[in-house]
Amino acid sequence: MRDHDAPTDLTRRGFLGLGVGTAAAAALTACGGGKSASDAAGGAGAAKPSGTFTAKYDGPKITLSYWNGFTGGDGPFMKQMVAQFQKEHPTIAVNSNTIEWAQYYQRLPAAVTAGKGPDVGAMHLDQLATNAVRKIIVPVDDVASAIGLSEADFTPEVWQAGQFKGARYGIPLDVHSLAMYYNTDDFTKAGVTEAPTDKASFQAALDALKGKGGQDQPFWMPTRWPAHLMFLSLLWQNGGEPYATDGSRATFDSEQGVAALTWMRDMVTRGYSPSNVAIDSQYVGFKNKKLSVTWDGIWQINDLNAAKLPYALAPVPKIGETNAVWANSHNFYLTRQATQDENRLQASKVFIDWISQKSAEWAGAGMVPARKSVRESAAVKGTKQAPIAAEIAQLKFLPPVPGLGDVQSQTLEIAVANGVLGKQTPQAALKDAASKATQLMQANQKKFGA
Template identity: 45%
Template sequence: MIHNEMSRRRLLGLGLGLGAAATLTLAGCGGGDDSSGPAAAGNGGKDYTGPKVDLKLWNGFTGGDGEIFKTLVNQFNSEHQNIAVSVATYQWEDYYNKLPGAASSGNGPDIAVMHMDQLATFAARGVITELDDVASALELSEGDFAPTVWKGGIYNDKRYGIPLDMHPLGFYYNKAVMEKAGLDPNKPPTTRDEYMAALTELKKSGVQGFWVSPFQFTGGMTFYSLVYQFGGSLFDAEVNKATFNSDQAVEACTWLVDMIKQGFSPANVGQDADYLAFKSGKNAFNWNGIWQVNDLKKSADIQWGVAPLPQIGSTQAAWANSHNFTIVKQRSQNANKVSASKVFINWLSQHSLDWAKGGQVPARKTVRDSAEFKALTEVNALAPELEYAAFPPAAPGLGEVMTTFYNAFNEAALGKKSPKQALDDGVAKANKQLEDNRKKYGS
C-alpha cells in the first residue's frame, strides 16, 4: 500500500515524470453518443434539460481517493437521469501523455481532471476549452474560493479550470519521539527558534529529528516552500526568468543543507526514507503532503499530529497544488455534452465535502467553512495554509522547468555543489527552457 500510494502521489507535484513510460491502468470507460443532435440551451451549468448524454471523464486518482471520487460520480448519476458519467482512471504520467492525442483523434474524454500547473500547457495546446461562462452563470467569483486557487485557473485572461481542491505540504510530528526527548508532544514548533530548539533536544536524545530528502518528494517541496518563506520566488511575475538563485533562495537552500551538516539529518536520504523513518519512530518531524493523512490514520500504533508548516523565514508559505475540472475540446463539439459537463462540474464542486475525506482541502469556501469539514480534524488542520499557499504560476511547459528546479536542489542537498552554484546552474538552464517555451507556445 505504501509503495502504491507513494508512486501515485509522486505525480501530484509540478509536472514530474510526464515523459515516463508506465503501465496503463484503465478503471472504466463508457461509450458516448457523439452525434450532434439539437443543441441544449447553454446556461453555464445551472441545469441540463436536453436529451440523455453519456459523458466520459478522465482522472488520475489511482489511490484511495479514486474510490471516493467514483462514489461521488455514482451519486451524481443517480440524481441526474439525463446524464451518465463514466470514469476512466489512469496513472497521472500516462494520463497527461495520452490526453492530447486522444482529444485530437476524437477519442478523448468530455471532462478531464487536471493539476493547476498543467492548465496553461493544455490551454496553449488547444486541448481544453474556456469556462468563463460557467463562472459567470453560477455567479462564482474569487470570493467563493481562496484567491490563489481561483487565479490559478486563468491563462491569458481566460478561465480554463474550475478548482475542486488544494493539496498542500504539511508538518507531521511524531508525538512519541518528541516526548522521549522531553518535548511537549502537543506543542509542535511553529517558529524557527522553536524548531531549532526542538531539533537540539532531539539530537541530545540520539535522534536526528528532521531528515532532509534530496528528492522532489519531499525535500524539493520543502525547499520550494522555504524559498517563499524567506521572501523569494521561483520566477519573475511574467514567468520569463527563473529567480530561484536569489539571495533569499540561496539562504533557504543553505538552511536545509545545514540541517545535514549540523547532524540534524543524515546525508544521502533515500527516496521516501524520511517518511518511513517518521512512521518507525526514527525521526520526529516530516514535511509531507496532505495525502499522507489517511495513510497515518490507518497506522494505529503511531502517535502523530499534523499542523501548518513552521515559519522558518520572514513569512508564512507552503507548497501546494490543486485539482481543477476542465472540459476537453472535441473534433465535433456536441452542445448537449458541453452543457451537461458544466452541470457535473458545478455539482461536484458543491459536493466537495466528501472529497475532502480523501485527504484534500476543498477549494470552495462554503464547504471549508462548514461544521462538517471542520470535523475532519487532520485535513482541516492544514486548511489555513490555503491563504498563503505558493501555487505554481500559469505558464505553458512549466513541468520541465520545475524538474530543473528540483534537480538543482538535489545537487545541493547531496553536496555535489554549493547551494549558490547549484541554484545558479539551475537558473541558467531554466531560463533557456523558459525561452524555448515562449517560442513553442507563442507567449
C-alpha cells in the same frame, strides 16, 4: 509510499507539472478546432449566488467521459461521489477513466486529437497553462458564471491561478499542500508540548528530540521528492520567487533561494538528517517510527491513519520571514469535445457543479476543499487537515507558465538534490540550474508562442 500525485516514470514526482512532450502534443501546439466553452455557452449572463445547484440538465440520456488520476487513497472517495451523482442524475451516465498521473498527461493530447478524450476531467493547477496553450483544454469562464462561481467562492490565489492569458481554464476542486507531521509519542518524551511554528521553536524541538526523544536524527532531509517542494516553500518564506511571472526566466538562484537551500543542507551538516536520503525514505522512515518529524503532502493522511501511527499534523513552520508553503490544486476542465454538443456541455456543467458543492466528501481523501462555503463547514473543520484549511492564505502556487513542470524537473529539482547532498554549494547549484532553466523557458516561449 506513493502519494496521489505520484508519476511512475523517471524521478517519480518530477512530472508533477509535466509538459506532455509527445509528438501528438507538439502537433496540438499549432492546431485548434472546436468552440470554447464560453462560446458554446452563448453568454451565461450574471453570476448566480453559490450554495444551491444552479446547473440543470433536461436533455436526453447522455454519457460523459470523465478522466482523472486519482489512483491512490483518494480514488475510492471520487468513485463514491461519481456513483452518487449518477444515482441523483439518472439521465447522465459518467464513464470514468482513472489513470496514473504521469500516463494521464502523456495520453491526454493524443486522445483529445483523436476525439477519444474526456469531456470533463480533473487536472493539476500547474498543468492548465501547458494544456491551454496546446489547445487540449478550452476556456470555461462562462461555465463558471453559469454555475454561479466567482473569486468570492474561493481564495483569490487559487481562483486567479486558474487563469491563463486572460481566460479561465480551471474550476478548483481542492487545494493540497505540504504539512508538518510529527510523532506525538516522541514529542511527549522530548517534552515538546506544542507543534513548532517558527525557526527557533523548530530548532529547539529538533534539539530536544535528539536527546530525550530518543531519535539521533529526528528530521530527515530528502534529496529528491518532496525536497524541491520544501525548497519552494522556504524560498517564498524568505520573500523570493522561483520564476518570473511572464515565464521569461528563472529567479530561484536569488539570495533568498540560497538561504533556503543552505538551511536544507544545514539539516544534514548539523546531524539532524542522514547525508543521503533516497526518494520516499523520509516518509517510510517516519511511518516506521525512525524519525520524529517530516514535511510531506496532506494526501498522506489516510495512509498514516491506516498505519495507526501516533501522529499529529500542523502547518509547515515559518523558517523565513513570512508564512508560505507550496501547494497545488485539482481543477476541473473541459475539452472541445464537450463544447461541440449543447447537451454534453450542459451535462458537464451539472457534473462540475454537483461535485464542487459536495466536496466536503472529497475532504475524506485528505484534501482541503477549495470552495469557501464547503471548506468552512463543520464537516471539514473536524478533519486532520483542518489546520491547513485554517491557514489557506499562506498557500503558494507556481505561476501559469507553459512547460514549467518539465523545466523544473530538469533544473530546480537537480539543483536542490546537489545542494542537499553537498555535491555543490547552494550558490553554485542554484546558479547553474537557473541559467539552464532560463534557456529552457525562453525556448518554450518560442515553442508555445507565449
